[in-house]
Amino acid sequence: MSQPNPLVEIGFRIPFDQIRAEHVEPAIDELLADARARMEALASAGGPRTFDNTMRALDRMTDRLDFAMSVVRHLEGVATTPELRAAYNAVQPRVSAFYSSIPLHAGLWKAIKAYGETEQARALAGPRRRFLEKTIETFRRHGADLDAAGKKRLEEIDLELATRTMKFSENVLDSTNAFELVITDPGQLAGLPETARAAARQRAEEKGQPGWRFTLQAPSYVPLMTYLDDAGIRERVYRAYYARAASGEHDNRGLVRRILELRREKTLLLGCDDFADFVLWDRMAKSGERAARFLDDLHARTDDAFQRENRELAAFRRATEGADAPPLKPWDVARYSEKLRQALYDFDAEALRPYFPLPRVIEGLFAICSRVFGIRVIETPGVPAWDAAVRCFEIRDASTADLLGAFYADFHPRENKRGGAWMDSLITGGPGPGGHEPHLGLICGNLTPPVGNRPALLTHDEVETVFHEFGHLLHHCLSRAELRGQSGVNVAWDFVELPSQIMENWCWEREALDLVASHYQTGEPLPEDLVAKMKRARTFRAANGQMRQLGLATADLALHRQYAPTTDGDPVTYTRNIIQNFSPTPLDSDHSMIAGFTHLFSDPVAYAAGYYSYKWAEVLDADAFTRFKTEGIFSEKVGWEFRDQVLARGDSVDPAELFRQFMGRDPDPQALLVRYGLIPEQAS
Numbered sequence: 243m244s245q246p247n248p249l250v251e252i253g254f255r256i257p258f259d260q261i262r263a264e265h266v267e268p269a270i271d272e273l274l275a276d277a278r279a280r281m282e283a284l285a286s287a288g289g290p291r292t293f294d295n296t297m298r299a300l301d302r303m304t305d306r307l308d309f310a311m312s313v314v315r316h317l318e319g320v321a322t323t324p325e326l327r328a329a330y331n332a333v334q335p336r337v338s339a340f341y342s343s344i345p346l347h348a349g350l351w352k353a354i355k356a357y358g359e360t361e362q363a364r365a366l367a368g369p370r371r372r373f374l375e376k377t378i379e380t381f382r383r384h385g386a387d388l389d390a391a392g393k394k395r396l397e398e399i400d401l402e403l404a405t406r407t408m409k410f411s412e413n414v415l416d417s418t419n420a421f422e423l424v425i426t427d428p429g430q431l432a433g434l435p436e437t438a439r440a441a442a443r444q445r446a447e448e449k450g451q452p453g454w455r456f457t458l459q460a461p462s463y464v465p466l467m468t469y470l471d472d473a474g475i476r477e478r479v480y481r482a483y484y485a486r487a488a489s490g491e492h493d494n495r496g497l498v499r500r501i502l503e504l505r506r507e508k509t510l511l512l513g514c515d516d517f518a519d520f521v522l523w524d525r526m527a528k529s530g531e532r533a534a535r536f537l538d539d540l541h542a543r544t545d546d547a548f549q550r551e552n553r554e555l556a557a558f559r560r561a562t563e564g565a566d567a568p569p570l571k572p573w574d575v576a577r578y579s580e581k582l583r584q585a586l587y588d589f590d591a592e593a594l595r596p597y598f599p600l601p602r603v604i605e606g607l608f609a610i611c612s613r614v615f616g617i618r619v620i621e622t623p624g625v626p627a628w629d630a631a632v633r634c635f636e637i638r639d640a641s642t643a644d645l646l647g648a649f650y651a652d653f654h655p656r657e658n659k660r661g662g663a664w665m666d667s668l669i670t671g672g673p674g675p676g677g678h679e680p681h682l683g684l685i686c687g688n689l690t691p692p693v694g695n696r697p698a699l700l701t702h703d704e705v706e707t708v709f710h711e712f713g714h715l716l717h718h719c720l721s722r723a724e725l726r727g728q729s730g731v732n733v734a735w736d737f738v739e740l741p742s743q744i745m746e747n748w749c750w751e752r753e754a755l756d757l758v759a760s761h762y763q764t765g766e767p768l769p770e771d772l773v774a775k776m777k778r779a780r781t782f783r784a785a786n787g788q789m790r791q792l793g794l795a796t797a798d799l800a801l802h803r804q805y806a807p808t809t810d811g812d813p814v815t816y817t818r819n820i821i822q823n824f825s826p827t828p829l830d831s832d833h834s835m836i837a838g839f840t841h842l843f844s845d846p847v848a849y850a851a852g853y854y855s856y857k858w859a860e861v862l863d864a865d866a867f868t869r870f871k872t873e874g875i876f877s878e879k880v881g882w883e884f885r886d887q888v889l890a891r892g893d894s895v896d897p898a899e900l901f902r903q904f905m906g907r908d909p910d911p912q913a914l915l916v917r918y919g920l921i922p923e924q925a926s
């Protein structure tokens with residue numbers, strides 16, 4: 243044998259500079275075999291069942307495999323090569339087949355149930371009791387209790403769901419790509435900014451076409467709908483966008499029906515009669531009914547501001563185009579909103595960039611976290627990583643100097659790196675001989691890069707992104723949970739964005755901005771008038787933004803709770819009738835939004851019955867931040883409580899309980915409504 247395979251052994255210092263594509267398959271196969279062997283050993287262990295030999299063994303059963311896969315998945319995302327992608331694609335199906343086989347392993351299920359019946363298990367309390375109960379429920383919900391015929395049917399349903407949902411997303415992609423609009427008359431481009439024209443010209447050149455080419459992809463669609471003067475073209479593109487995958491060879495309507503039927507059948511097979519309840523049992527909302535009430539309540543509280551915004555926009559059109567200007571059509575809304583925004587605010591987000599050089603932003607972020615959460619973040623140079631641009635940091639407790647965690651930061655785009663911003667965990671620490679072992683994670687972004695000697699100058703949005711991902715990272719690195727499965731970000735989907743989104747709040751507070759913003763040439767703080775404009779722009783037509791999200795979330799829950807394929811007819815019409823109640827203008831009969839709604843139908847579960855989570859998490863973070871607002875945005879006391887009662891706990895306690903411990907009550911949407919200017923501040 244030559245060199246040892248660096249993916250096989252877990253170590254805190256990951257030898258990123260030594261991992262190559264050819265290590266992937268042998269390492270993953272070896273670790274799959276290891277995990278299988280541990281599963282068999284767990285299932286057939288002799289002697290009395292204990293928490294250690296059953297539950298803890300289960301919690302650790304796949305740790306080596308999880309770690310190696312997280313490294314491979316990560317490298318495929320940030321330093322991909324054709325060889326690495328091929329290796330990843332080769333192992334991925336084997337690994338996911340193994341994970342889905344775990345709850346169906348009869349011996350393992352028997353072992354867990356046997357432990358559940360012991361005296362020791364009955365006496366369990368706190369996190370360990372929660373872990374046992376959730377494990378048993380999770381196994382049941384994955385079919386552990388089904389007889390052979392039931393398991394076979396479950397497998398068929400899962401397989402059909404996988405193929406149907408994949409076909410759904412292919413149809414969306416294909417029908418999106420099937421549309422193009424080539425404009426050759428420059429007069430028709432009136433209103434469109436130079437950057438959007440240049441992009442359209444480039445898209446045409448790539449196809450060897452004259453003129454300007456427009457598509458239904460967001461970078462083309464959004465500027466066209468926002469800026470183009472020509473209403474006829476806007477109408478055509480809008481109609482094409484909302485008719486995607488609703489007819490012809492890429493028609494998704496039958497698939498939507500079938501996917502909903504399969505989800506319902508699966509729910510019934512597993513002993514539950516409501517798909518939303520089935521999905522939400524371990525989320526903070528707990529039931530479809532509760533999620534629906536949450537949406538209805540926000541809808542009612544947003545409606546006044548929504549109607550007011552719509553009247554304002556109609557009045558603005560009449561004021562600029564005359565009293566007989568026609569009512570706004572759906573394809574007019576973005577265009578006139580932008581005109582109104584310019585008329586009211588004259589705010590260019592780009593003007594903020596010189597005040598947000600990345601080094602200062604990071605320094606400010608660390609300073610804020612140091613004051614609020616009692617930690618120190620220190621850069622550790624010379625750590626091998628996947629690219630020379632990657633930096634490595636340690637997080638230590640400010641009072642004990644204990645190492646809590648370490649992380650890599652990879653901030654800027656590269657050709658071999660995927661888009662977006664994200665946090666990921668690599669190693670999850672737990673109690674060890676020398677105290678709680680440190681965690682290891684990473685944050686990645688595609689932020690504006692530095693140019694020449696000038697530092698990277700960020701937009702305010704990008705600053706929020708850095709804070710957001712760092713919040714996820716703190717959730718991972720400050721975890722004190724005993725069990726891996728309950729550590730850090732392994733929490734309910736409608737709770738996981740609380741630690742990240744709450745961090746964004748500091749990006750809107752003057753005193754915090756003074757730590758984060760400083761002109762990269764003059765060192766001056768952010769001018770007060772820019773801060774005021776930035777805040778005003780935040781509330782502009784916020785009720786419309788919120789209504790849109792509420793409409794999609796309401797339609798999602800209705801489809802998964804009430805819709806009956808046999809009596810409710812075409813799902814497109816059914817959904818349109820719901821969304822209409824949240825739309826600023828009447829929708830035409832060709833509006834077929836649901837046929838292209840990949841969030842709900844491009845994966846066996848995806849966001850199905852979970853779209854409400856976006857708003858839910860916003861309510862949590864706005865509400866939780868009110869404690870900082872009232873007791874001080876740098877309050878050590880509130881910061882410690884958040885660290886101790888939320889960040890440190892992971893999923894070891896029910897998230898609703900964690901929230902109650904921190905706030906002393908259940909979540910209240912008031913703070914979110916104030917944030918968006920939907921109700922006046924003094925009313926809160």
Ligand SMILES: [Zn+2]
Nearest residue numbers: 710714739742
């Ligand atoms: Zn997030």
